[in-house]
Amino acid sequence: MKTPETIIVGSQKIIYLDFSGLKKKEEVKEQVEYFEHFIHKALPKSLVTITNLEDMYFNTDIFNLFVNYVKGNNPYVKASAVIGMRGMMQIFYKTFIKLTGRNVVVCNTKEEALAALAQKESVLV
Numbered sequence: 001m002k003t004p005e006t007i008i009v010g011s012q013k014i015i016y017l018d019f020s021g022l023k024k025k026e027e028v029k030e031q032v033e034y035f036e037h038f039i040h041k042a043l044p045k046s047l048v049t050i051t052n053l054e055d056m057y058f059n060t061d062i063f064n065l066f067v068n069y070v071k072g073n074n075p076y077v078k079a080s081a082v083i084g085m086r087g088m089m090q091i092f093y094k095t096f097i098k099l100t101g102r103n104v105v106v107c108n109t110k111e112e113a114l115a116a117l118a119q120k121e122s123v124l125v
Helices: 025-039 060-073 088-100 110-119
Strands: 005-009 012-018 047-052 077-083 105-107
Touching: 005 110, 012 110, 025 060, 047 110, 060 088, 077 110, 105 110
Parallel strands: 012 047, 047 077, 077 105
Antiparallel strands: 005 012
């Protein structure tokens, strides 16, 4: 099981959630549940997150799982970015945004995501 990683950028704490390389639906589901438990312990609108989806197994069941996961996390997350979206994930992205109500910044690399989140004025509190 992958654990959340805390990254400090200036005075901002960013939580890195790594789903990369998970190849089975069951693995993805277990990881979602683990991260969800972690996130739901946070104060409302206190988290800034980067989610890595690189080379992760993806289908419509996983899409629906992530929609519910992100909706459930909305009260705790004030800003987020995602890296590693490819293929079908990119196709589903606009629908994902509509269903979750979250504006997730899409980036190519972890470094790009860190920079994007650090630049958001709402994050630099």
